[in-house]
Amino acid sequence: MIGRGWVRTVMKDLVRHWKHFAAAAVGIVLGVAALTFFLALSLQVRDLLLVQIFPADHLEVVPKSADINLFVLRLDLGRDTLDAAVLKDLAALDGVDAVYPKMRLTVPAVASGGSSIFGAGMQTEIVADGIDPQLVAEELKDAFHDVDTGSRGTPCSRGAQCGEDAYCDRAGGSGEGVCRPFVPVLVSPYVVELYNGAFRRAYNLPKLNPDALVGLTFEMTFGASTFRPAARAPIRERMRFVGVSDRAIPLGVTLPLGNVRHLNLVLDSPDAGERYHSAVIELRSKDAAPGVIDAVEAMGLEIRDRGARRAALAMAVIMVVLAIVGFVLIAVAAAHIMHVFYLVVMVRRREIGLLRAVGARRSDIRRLLMSEAAVVGIAAGLVGVAAGIAAGAIADVLAASRLPDFPFKPESFFDFSPWLLASVVALAVVACVLGALPPAIRAASGDPSEALAGR
Amino acid sequence: MIRLQNVRKRYPGAETDVLCGIDLTIDSHDFVSLVGRSGSGKTTLLNVIGGLDRAFEGEVRVAGHDLQALRDAEISDFRNLTVGFVFQAYHLLDHLTCRENVALAALFTRGESRRDASLVRSRADELLDAVGLQGAGARSPSTLSGGERQRIAIARALFNRPQILLCDEPTGNLDTETGREVVDLLSVLHREREMTIVAATHDEGIATAGVRVLHMRDGLLEVGDGSER
Numbered sequence: 001m002i003g004r005g006w007v008r009t010v011m012k013d014l015v016r017h018w019k020h021f022a023a024a025a026v027g028i029v030l031g032v033a034a035l036t037f038f039l040a041l042s043l044q045v046r047d048l049l050l051v052q053i054f055p056a057d058h059l060e061v062v063p064k065s066a067d068i069n070l071f072v073l074r075l076d077l078g079r080d081t082l083d084a085a086v087l088k089d090l091a092a093l094d095g096v097d098a099v100y101p102k103m104r105l106t107v108p109a110v111a112s113g114g115s116s117i118f119g120a121g122m123q124t125e126i127v128a129d130g131i132d133p134q135l136v137a138e139e140l141k142d143a144f145h146d147v148d149t150g151s152r153g154t155p156c157s158r159g160a161q162c163g164e165d166a167y168c169d170r171a172g173g174s175g176e177g178v179c180r181p182f183v184p185v186l187v188s189p190y191v192v193e194l195y196n197g198a199f200r201r202a203y204n205l206p207k208l209n210p211d212a213l214v215g216l217t218f219e220m221t222f223g224a225s226t227f228r229p230a231a232r233a234p235i236r237e238r239m240r241f242v243g244v245s246d247r248a249i250p251l252g253v254t255l256p257l258g259n260v261r262h263l264n265l266v267l268d269s270p271d272a273g274e275r276y277h278s279a280v281i282e283l284r285s286k287d288a289a290p291g292v293i294d295a296v297e298a299m300g301l302e303i304r305d306r307g308a309r310r311a312a313l314a315m316a317v318i319m320v321v322l323a324i325v326g327f328v329l330i331a332v333a334a335a336h337i338m339h340v341f342y343l344v345v346m347v348r349r350r351e352i353g354l355l356r357a358v359g360a361r362r363s364d365i366r367r368l369l370m371s372e373a374a375v376v377g378i379a380a381g382l383v384g385v386a387a388g389i390a391a392g393a394i395a396d397v398l399a400a401s402r403l404p405d406f407p408f409k410p411e412s413f414f415d416f417s418p419w420l421l422a423s424v425v426a427l428a429v430v431a432c433v434l435g436a437l438p439p440a441i442r443a444a445s446g447d448p449s450e451a452l453a454g455r
Numbered sequence: 456m457i458r459l460q461n462v463r464k465r466y467p468g469a470e471t472d473v474l475c476g477i478d479l480t481i482d483s484h485d486f487v488s489l490v491g492r493s494g495s496g497k498t499t500l501l502n503v504i505g506g507l508d509r510a511f512e513g514e515v516r517v518a519g520h521d522l523q524a525l526r527d528a529e530i531s532d533f534r535n536l537t538v539g540f541v542f543q544a545y546h547l548l549d550h551l552t553c554r555e556n557v558a559l560a561a562l563f564t565r566g567e568s569r570r571d572a573s574l575v576r577s578r579a580d581e582l583l584d585a586v587g588l589q590g591a592g593a594r595s596p597s598t599l600s601g602g603e604r605q606r607i608a609i610a611r612a613l614f615n616r617p618q619i620l621l622c623d624e625p626t627g628n629l630d631t632e633t634g635r636e637v638v639d640l641l642s643v644l645h646r647e648r649e650m651t652i653v654a655a656t657h658d659e660g661i662a663t664a665g666v667r668v669l670h671m672r673d674g675l676l677e678v679g680d681g682s683e684r
């Protein structure tokens with residue numbers, strides 16, 4: 001039943017009733033245009049948020065429902081950690097260049113010192129974690145690296161004897177000591193902000209310049225607490241600030257990963273040296289972010305971010321709302337198609353009766369009408385998509401000339417991706433065919449004699 | 456060829472039957488004229504025989520088919536292949552050419568050979584020839600006279616070489632002279648193509664052209680009429 005004659009019949013019918021069909025298609029055109037415009041807009045904005053405005057070339061992966069590590073000195077080691085196998089899986093994901101695990105210090109620690117700044121020595125419980133020095137290699141060069149605190153250093157009597165990165169440790173007295181390396185420490189900009197903005201005022205302390213922090217030293221006692229007796233002999237190290245980094249723990253101090261692992265092993269348990277509380281993923285490219293995020297979530301892990309995903313989620317919600325609006329528009333348009341087709345089959349009642357009289361099956365009649373509807377859908381879909389793209393182009397021109405420049409202002413606010421356009425056209429076709437279905441069924445029902453008599 | 460047994464029909468909402476138990480047998484190659492007053496049920500009977508109207512009771516067998524038992528696809532193919540219809544109102548499609556009108560049945564004929572465009576075209580031209588309208592192939596039926604239109608309609612009915620031709624007042628809209636031409640055409644078809652023809656008519660011309668005349672009155676065929684064999 002598909003032949004040249006058939007196609008010609010459909011086309012002639014369309015030409016013959018073009019006014020009806022044009023009226024029927026108006027709704028579809030508008031719905032498709034709106035859907036194209038808004039979906040392309042939100043696709044582009046979502047892309048912008050995820051890929052450009054937020055630095056999404058790095059992602060931080062945390063176990064699901066892990067506590068944010070604010071003021072928590074001990075982790076529940078039950079399950080809130082990533083183990084080596086998970087890290088391996090993460091590294092194997094498509095689009096992932098490298099995985100840098102972060103390990104939290106699982107024993108309490110007390111920091112003391114600061115008399116050179118504060119006038120008097122301070123002592124405070126402090127949270128610490130360890131990160132792979134590779135992660136900050138670009139920012140801080142060699143300043144941040146694992147140090148070997150275990151081996152016995154050379155004897156000394158003055159700090160100068162030990163070189164730049166070590167000090168002379170004269171534990172307990174003023175006699176002979178040994179050279180021991182400083183453990184490099186990072187803090188996050190947030191810590192500095194918190195200190196300068198709030199903490200400092202409460203204690204009436206001077207304001208800090210983050211750059212001036214570099215080089216300052218202080219002491220940390222690991223495995224010791226001001227309010228709990230230590231189970232094992234605490235370990236004391238001398239720390240030295242080497243910089244401020246976004247990669248550092250938001251509240252607390254960040255040490256080289258190797259040192260934290262060593263401390264956890266010695267002071268906590270062998271296990272504690274193998275559990276990571278999060279991992280930073282380096283993406284091959286920013287564009288890989290959406291795919292990696294999906295894969296990570298499929299693994300039952302979460303992405304910690306700085307609002308990017310919340311923004312993306314908001315975008316997704318907006319997209320869903322727009323899509324629903326578009327669907328409603330198109331559903332209304334489909335109802336309109338239905339009405340027009342009822343009219344068309346009424347006008348063509350005798351003709352359809354004649355076709356039935358010369359041998360058209362009910363299915364032939366249905367197919368004829370639905371082919372016509374499909375052609376209307378394709379045409380309306382294409383016109384609608386073209387209208388949507390045109391509206392987008394106009395909006396872009398207006399944005400370029402009227403909107404002030406802002407960071408990440410894109411050349412185009414629309415992402416008219418081919419799959420979007422194709423699916424919108426497909427939707428138009430589906431809407432038209434579904435809309436024409438009830439009239440087509442009605443037209444094909446009944447005996448030809450009734451239709452021929454005009455009843 | 457055609458056998459009706461106790462066929463009854465009542466239109467929905469009507470108080471009396473249109474067909475009140477019709478028994479009828481028509482042999483192959485018969486040319487039957489169906490005469491009767493307006494409203495006596497001639498059109499209804501033709502529709503029943505041609506499978507255009509299946510809302511009846513009783514048994515109708517046409518060319519070996521029990522019409523009530525056929526599914527939609529089968530009765531459609533029956534209308535496509537076995538019977539040809541000629542209507543009083545022509546029912547030509549003005550948006551198609553005469554040739555396309557004649558070949559309309561080809562659109563719904565299953566099977567590869569029937570879809571061959573050049574075969575369809577030459578068959579249509581051959582029929583236009585046969586009804587004396589060889590030049591009208593590319594014209595629209597709306598440009599033709601009534602008699603010409605009815606001849607196009609007859610050509611259309613003949614497209615798939617049906618065994619049976621059902622004509623519902625084929626000359627009803629034509630003047631006597633033009634009607635005569637159409638009747639002659641039917642006679643030729645009957646003689647030369649050995650078709651079975653049933654023609655409902657008020658037209659004496661057709662009635663006498665038929666070898667057998669059936670009188671309908673009030674939904675019944677009158678028996679004992681002189682022309683009944």
Ligand SMILES: Nc1ncnc2c1ncn2[C@@H]1O[C@H](COP(=O)(O)OP(=O)(O)OP(=O)(O)O)[C@@H](O)[C@H]1O
Nearest residue numbers: 455466467469473492493494495496497498499500
């Ligand atoms: N669809 C219908 N619904 C109700 N009644 C109908 C319908 N079609 C026909 N009738 C009635 O059935 C009777 C027979 O109609 P039919 O058309 O068969 O008569 P006819 O013999 O062909 O008449 P005519 O010579 O005027 O064409 C008439 O009384 C008519 O009013």
Ligand SMILES: [Mg+2]
Nearest residue numbers: 497498499623
């Ligand atoms: Mg009639």
